[in-house]
Amino acid sequence: MSNGKGLTSQTEDFSAWYNEIVQQAELASHSPVRGCMVIRPYGYRIWELMQGALDAMFKATGHQNAYFPLLLPKSALDREAEHVEGFAPETAIVTHAGRTQLEEPLVIRPTSEAIIWPILRDWIHSYRDLPVLLNQWANVVRWELRTRPFLRTTEFLWQEGHTAHADEAEAEEETRRMLGVYRTFMEGWMAMPVITGLKTDSERFAGALRTYACEGLMKDNKALQAGTSHNLGQNFARAFDVRYQTEEGEHVYVWSTSWGVSTRMVGGLIMTHGDDDGLVLPPKLAPYEVVIVPIWRSDEQRNLVLEAGDRVRADLEAAGVRVHVDDREGMNPGSKYYDWERRGVPLRLEVGPRDVEAESVMVVRRFTPQGTERKTPLPMNGAGPRLRTHLDNIQDELLAAAKERRESATVRGVEDYGEFKSLMEGESGFVYTGWCGEPDCEQKVKDDTKATIRVIPDEEYRSAEAPTRCLCGAPSTCEVVRARAY
Amino acid sequence: MSNGKGLTSQTEDFSAWYNEIVQQAELASHSPVRGCMVIRPYGYRIWELMQGALDAMFKATGHQNAYFPLLLPKSALDREAEHVEGFAPETAIVTHAGRTQLEEPLVIRPTSEAIIWPILRDWIHSYRDLPVLLNQWANVVRWELRTRPFLRTTEFLWQEGHTAHADEAEAEEETRRMLGVYRTFMEGWMAMPVITGLKTDSERFAGALRTYACEGLMKDNKALQAGTSHNLGQNFARAFDVRYQTEEGEHVYVWSTSWGVSTRMVGGLIMTHGDDDGLVLPPKLAPYEVVIVPIWRSDEQRNLVLEAGDRVRADLEAAGVRVHVDDREGMNPGSKYYDWERRGVPLRLEVGPRDVEAESVMVVRRFTPQGTERKTPLPMNGAGPRLRTHLDNIQDELLAAAKERRESATVRGVEDYGEFKSLMEGESGFVYTGWCGEPDCEQKVKDDTKATIRVIPDEEYRSAEAPTRCLCGAPSTCEVVRARAY
Numbered sequence: 001m002s003n004g005k006g007l008t009s010q011t012e013d014f015s016a017w018y019n020e021i022v023q024q025a026e027l028a029s030h031s032p033v034r035g036c037m038v039i040r041p042y043g044y045r046i047w048e049l050m051q052g053a054l055d056a057m058f059k060a061t062g063h064q065n066a067y068f069p070l071l072l073p074k075s076a077l078d079r080e081a082e083h084v085e086g087f088a089p090e091t092a093i094v095t096h097a098g099r100t101q102l103e104e105p106l107v108i109r110p111t112s113e114a115i116i117w118p119i120l121r122d123w124i125h126s127y128r129d130l131p132v133l134l135n136q137w138a139n140v141v142r143w144e145l146r147t148r149p150f151l152r153t154t155e156f157l158w159q160e161g162h163t164a165h166a167d168e169a170e171a172e173e174e175t176r177r178m179l180g181v182y183r184t185f186m187e188g189w190m191a192m193p194v195i196t197g198l199k200t201d202s203e204r205f206a207g208a209l210r211t212y213a214c215e216g217l218m219k220d221n222k223a224l225q226a227g228t229s230h231n232l233g234q235n236f237a238r239a240f241d242v243r244y245q246t247e248e249g250e251h252v253y254v255w256s257t258s259w260g261v262s263t264r265m266v267g268g269l270i271m272t273h274g275d276d277d278g279l280v281l282p283p284k285l286a287p288y289e290v291v292i293v294p295i296w297r298s299d300e301q302r303n304l305v306l307e308a309g310d311r312v313r314a315d316l317e318a319a320g321v322r323v324h325v326d327d328r329e330g331m332n333p334g335s336k337y338y339d340w341e342r343r344g345v346p347l348r349l350e351v352g353p354r355d356v357e358a359e360s361v362m363v364v365r366r367f368t369p370q371g372t373e374r375k376t377p378l379p380m381n382g383a384g385p386r387l388r389t390h391l392d393n394i395q396d397e398l399l400a401a402a403k404e405r406r407e408s409a410t411v412r413g414v415e416d417y418g419e420f421k422s423l424m425e426g427e428s429g430f431v432y433t434g435w436c437g438e439p440d441c442e443q444k445v446k447d448d449t450k451a452t453i454r455v456i457p458d459e460e461y462r463s464a465e466a467p468t469r470c471l472c473g474a475p476s477t478c479e480v481v482r483a484r485a486y
Numbered sequence: 487m488s489n490g491k492g493l494t495s496q497t498e499d500f501s502a503w504y505n506e507i508v509q510q511a512e513l514a515s516h517s518p519v520r521g522c523m524v525i526r527p528y529g530y531r532i533w534e535l536m537q538g539a540l541d542a543m544f545k546a547t548g549h550q551n552a553y554f555p556l557l558l559p560k561s562a563l564d565r566e567a568e569h570v571e572g573f574a575p576e577t578a579i580v581t582h583a584g585r586t587q588l589e590e591p592l593v594i595r596p597t598s599e600a601i602i603w604p605i606l607r608d609w610i611h612s613y614r615d616l617p618v619l620l621n622q623w624a625n626v627v628r629w630e631l632r633t634r635p636f637l638r639t640t641e642f643l644w645q646e647g648h649t650a651h652a653d654e655a656e657a658e659e660e661t662r663r664m665l666g667v668y669r670t671f672m673e674g675w676m677a678m679p680v681i682t683g684l685k686t687d688s689e690r691f692a693g694a695l696r697t698y699a700c701e702g703l704m705k706d707n708k709a710l711q712a713g714t715s716h717n718l719g720q721n722f723a724r725a726f727d728v729r730y731q732t733e734e735g736e737h738v739y740v741w742s743t744s745w746g747v748s749t750r751m752v753g754g755l756i757m758t759h760g761d762d763d764g765l766v767l768p769p770k771l772a773p774y775e776v777v778i779v780p781i782w783r784s785d786e787q788r789n790l791v792l793e794a795g796d797r798v799r800a801d802l803e804a805a806g807v808r809v810h811v812d813d814r815e816g817m818n819p820g821s822k823y824y825d826w827e828r829r830g831v832p833l834r835l836e837v838g839p840r841d842v843e844a845e846s847v848m849v850v851r852r853f854t855p856q857g858t859e860r861k862t863p864l865p866m867n868g869a870g871p872r873l874r875t876h877l878d879n880i881q882d883e884l885l886a887a888a889k890e891r892r893e894s895a896t897v898r899g900v901e902d903y904g905e906f907k908s909l910m911e912g913e914s915g916f917v918y919t920g921w922c923g924e925p926d927c928e929q930k931v932k933d934d935t936k937a938t939i940r941v942i943p944d945e946e947y948r949s950a951e952a953p954t955r956c957l958c959g960a961p962s963t964c965e966v967v968r969a970r971a972y
Contacts, residue, residue: 031555031605032562033592038605041550041620048551064527065534069517070594070625070641071578076518089585092557094594097578098629106519108556108580108594119517119524128816134527139556139625143584155556330614 007342009276014220019149021270025279025343028149035147035154039263042343043150045287046266047157051137053189053284054159054261057181063133063161070139071106072115080239083113086206090142092154108141113207113232113258116162117240124164124254126245131174132164150267151224151486158262164254166244168233171255172210175231178259179212182227190265191282191398192216192272193406194226195430195481197455202439205258209233215454215481217406218271221429223454223483226268229259267486272402273367279344280367282398283391288324290316290387291340292361295333295352308356312349312383319384321391341366346394347387363387369397406430412463417471420482424449430483432457434467434476441472445482453480493828495762500706505635507756511765511829514635521633521640525749528829529636531773532752533643537623539675539770540645540747543667549619549647556625557592558601566725569599572692576628578640594627599693599718599744602648603726610650610740612731617660618650636753637710637972644748650728650740654719657741658696661717664745665698668713676751677768677884678702678758679892680712681916681967683941688925691744695719701940701967703892704757707915709940709969712754715745753972758888759853765830766853768884769877774810776802776873777826778847781819781838794842798835798869805870807877827852832880833873849873855883892916898949903931903957906968910935916969918943920953920962927958931968939966 007024008016022028027043039047055065071094077084087110094106109115116134124132141155161178165171179196186192194214204211208230216224237243237253245251273280283289292312294305309325316323326336333350340348350362360377368374378386409429414420423431435442435453446452456478466479493510494502508514513529525533541551557580563573573596580592595601606618627641647664651657665682672678680700690697694716702710723729723739731737759766769775778798780791795811802809812822819836826834836848846863854860864872895915900906909917921928921939932938942964952965 029605029608031601032559033555033557033601036555036557038555039553041552044552045550047553064531066527066530067525067533067643069519069522069524070627071519071522073518092580092583092592094578095581096591098631099575105582106578115517115519119515122515141556145584157553 007276007278010219010274017274017276018267018271021274021279021342022149027266027270027279033154035144037149037153039157042287043266046269046281046285047263049285049287050185050189050265051159054181054185055137057185058135058159058161061133061177061181063135063163065136066134067136067138068112068115068119070109072109072112074105074107076118077107077114080114080207080236082235083207083239087111087142090144092141092143109138110140110142111258111260112136112138112140112160112162113236117236117242117256120162120164121240121242124242124244127166127247130164130166130244130254131170133161133174134163135159135161148267150263150270152264156262156264158260161257161259163257164237164242165256166246166254168255171233171257172231175210175212175229175257175259178257179214179227179229182214182229182259182261185261186214186216186226186265186268187399189282189284190269190272191395191402192226192268193399193403195455195457195461197457197461197481199228199455200439200442200453200480202442203452205230207232207235209235213455215483215485216268216272217409217429217483218268218486219274219405220271221409221427221483223430223485224264224268224271225454225485226265227259227261230257232256232258273398274344278342280398281344281346283346283395286344286346287322288345289321289391290323290347290349291345292323292325292349292351293333293336293340294325294327295350301353304353304356305351308380309351312351312361312380315380315384316387319388321384321388337364346391363390365394367394367398367401369401413465413467415467415469415471417473420445420451420471421449424451424484430454430481432463432467432479432481434470435478435480436470436472436474437477438472438474441470441474445471450484451482452485454483454485455481457481493762493764496705496760503760503762504753504757507760507765507828508635513752513756513765519640521630523635523639525643528773529752532755532767532771533749535771535773536671536675536751537645540667540671541623543671544621544645544647547619547663547667549621549649551622552620553622553624554598554601554605556595558595558598560591560593562604563593563600566600566693566722568721569693569725573597573628576630578627578629595624596626596628597744597746598622598624598626598646598648599722603722603728603742606648606650607726607728610728610730613652613733616650616652616730616740617656619647619660620649621645621647634753636749636756638750642748642750644746647743647745649743650723651742652730652732652740654741657719657743658717661696661698661715661743661745664743665700665713665715668700668715668745668747671747672700672702672712672751672754673885675768675770676755676758677881677888678712678754679885679889681941681943681947683943683947683967685714685941686925686928686939686966688928689938691716693718693721695721699941701969701971702754702758703895703915703969704754704972705760705891706757707895707913707969709916709971710750710754710757711940711971712751713745713747716743718742718744759884760830764828766884767830767832769832769881772830772832773808774831775807775877776809776833776835777831778809778811778835778837779819779822779826780811780813781836787839790839790842791837794866795837798837798847798866801866801870802873803870805874807870807874823850832877849876851880853880853884853887855887899951899953901953901955901957903959906931906937906957907935910937910970916940916967918949918953918965918967920956921964921966922956922958922960923963924958924960927956927960931957936970937968938971940969940971941967943967
């Protein structure tokens with residue numbers, strides 16, 4: 001059922017809703033290159049805000065940015081057998097350049113371990129050089145068969161952290177620390193609650209010892225892996241012979257980690273908060289937290305409301321609010337309301353001649369949880385600090401609502417396979433079950449139900465009473481979270 | 487003659503000096519991929535500071551960031567014949583992906599006009615959609631035969647502005663505006679004076695109507711083209727059929743511009759200010775404006791100076807100074823001084839036990855123009871605001887010194903070809919001459935002397951009395967600035 005505004009409803013066809021919102025909110029558009037999207041200014045601004053917040057957190061945890069080449073010699077990729085196995089089917093290969101055929105083909109990075117490690121070999125000599133804590137903001141290319149804007153694209157933007165450590169404990173600590181940074185960002189900025197935990201071997205990053213992930217639950221009850229952090233052990237150090245001299249004079253392989261999040265998070269943001277009217281953005285990641293719509297009929301009114309709108313804008317900016325005055329000519333206020341609702345702006349301020357007279361503005365919320373008024377008048381005087389607080393509250397309300405929705409879509413303690421199957425057919429969200437630990441069993445459940453083990457959850461997410469049996473009936477070795485996923 | 491510190495002197499071999507400084511200051515290092523460098527954290531931080539300043543200026547002039555695909559269909563590149571002619575020899579081609587041969591090869595962007603214009607075609611319909619003011623921060627690949635870190639690399643990082651306008655005057659205004667932004671940045675942040683002006687046809691961007699450039703003069707008296715701004719006329723609009731409906735209902739081609747600066751600017755920064763002791767950074771682009779070196783012998787002293795160093799650090803941070811305390815163990819103060827001098831940190835603060843007692847620090851300048859003291863004591867109390875002012879002055883001094891050096895290496899009013907040739911053999915800097923306007927004459931001078939016409943200078947750079955004759959003896963049609971260049 002369409003909502004009559006040219007946007008398919010979520011319940012009718014979530015996937016169509018998603019694609020339409022990406023277009024209508026002008027987040028991204030298609031390109032002439034298969035699987036590659038164009039990130040439009042409004043979508044890119046969300047990404048910039050994400051980058052800004054994450055980059056500050058990376059720097060606060062001691063990391064420095066650097067930049068490594070886009071192209072890797074094919075031979076470098078071949079040095080880490082398991083890693084190669086994982087990425088070979090997805091790589092794009094440069095065979096010609098400068099009008100001649102290359103002696104050795106080059107691979108466009110699908111991720112940068114295979115270019116970074118041969119280089120770190122020259123940078124690391126002694127224990128004094130450790131830890132090396134690097135991050136890179138970059139584009140990567142993975143030749144995907146089925147692509148969707150933000151969620152899975154041939155080229156995507158991401159950050160990839162790469163670190164080297166003296167011992168296993170420190171590498172594990174780093175792996176967990178960055179998983180924590182991701183979680184803090186996803187919950188604190190995206191208002192997207194996540195479950196963190198360990199991936200099973202079948203979902204582990206190629207070449208990693210252990211992969212941890214943040215899993216969000218989208219509004220269609222499918223899971224989204226939104227960020228991963230890998231303890232790479234000594235695998236890459238061994239493949240690229242990266243050793244350091246210990247204080248005692250021994251030469252030992254370094255321990256390493258890598259971790260990344262990508263423009264996929266924009267997809268997660270859309271599917272966590274969006275509704276049948278369009279996008280809903282948490283204030284911290286909204287290109288505009290507030291849009292002011294001046295309303296006028298005559299030229300005299302126009303001057304009056306624009307002047308008042310400008311005053312409110314200045315007041316909001318002084319309070320640290322990202323604000324925009326929509327003074328477009330030849331467009332009625334209703335169309336502007338509609339436009340900014342579709343684009344998910346948290347608060348709209350309507351300023352008409354009578355508001356100016358009353359020294360007041362009408363505040364309209366995009367997100368209205370139960371018990372809140374959609375429209376409330378607010379005195380112009382002191383609007384800045386008040387709306388700053390209002391926006392901060394909305395940020396919290398969005399996280400609370402998303403958490404509540406996830407909990408209501410979560411079922412714990414399922415041991416019966418029949419029950420599990422009907423839950424999945426009923427499009428349940430996260431289902432906590434036991435697991436026997438067998439990859440074959442994991443695969444069978446996936447084949448039967450399309451549901452995968454998202455994570456072996458971290459302690460704080462585990463059930464008070466863990467299931468004792470796997471879905472196959474065998475004794476459970478650990479509790480797992482299962483769901484269908486993007 | 488080496489300065490005895492493992493760095494070749496500038497007069498001995500400027501090129502060797504440059505390469506050594508890039509390595510020793512840890513700005514970049516080589517990679518296993520021909521012509522591709524790794525930008526190390528210290529070098530990348532300089533780039534980040536450049537990005538931050540420029541991005542704010544782009545936004546302040548109404549531009550929005552977006553992101554277009556890395557890969558272009560070869561056919562799109564083929565649509566603008568002159569443009570293609572310019573870039574075909576330099577492109578890297580992807581022929582295989584996902585383990586199969588592609589039906590149509592893809593080109594890694596050497597610049598993005600050929601991917602942006604087919605897309606803007608869908609975004610632009612009416613005069614209401616104009617102007618479109620976009621910028622992109624991205625990596626590009628050009629298969630260069632001879633590469634040097636930062637100055638010319640196969641892959642480099644840059645920003646590329648792309649705009650669409652309703653008429654020629656507006657496009658020209660934008661082209662000039664962004665040239666002005668570049669100049670403001672280069673002089674105000676890089677402390678690198680530039681001459682702005684028009685490129686001759688032979689140096690024009692492939693597909694442009696007019697190309698303007700900023701030309702700096704390096705310490706070896708070779709010119710560096712540090713940024714370009716192109717009025718593309720209706721060339722790309724015609725090639726990709728991008729038209730808009732005017733207010734009167736006509737369908738006409740849009741006018742467009744593009745403009746870019748790249749990591750090449752880091753090379754310009756090195757060669758504008760560096761000396762025989764290493765890098766010299768202007769405060770605005772220094773990863774650390776101040777490094778504090780605590781000096782101790784005993785543990786007791788160590789605690790004392792570290793505590794004092796920390797207090798000064800906090801004071802400087804509060805005054806908006808980027809500061810670092812070098813508390814590395816097992817390294818003597820002299821080695822630290824040497825290290826930070828090599829890395830070009832504007833001010834070093836030495837804090838020893840006696841300084842702490844005297845509530846004072848020793849301030850040591852990296853750049854000491856005539857008449858300034860290299861070392862001066864400063865009371866700890868109020869150090870933050872004083873050093874902030876000190877740094878701002880150093881920023882100005884660096885620009886003044888670079889301007890003076892450029893002027894002293896500049897010769898005006900040269901009409902005699904013999905004189906010109908001996909100036910070039912004597913490694914003169916900018917030489918202002920007349921030009922007959924003939925490309926053949928321009929080429930002959932280049933073949934004879936390796937000197938090219940850098941720009942037809944903007945009015946404010948022109949000589950009070952322009953030469954009346956070209957170097958070939960024919961009447962001059964315009965004054966030009968010639969130099970050997972990177």
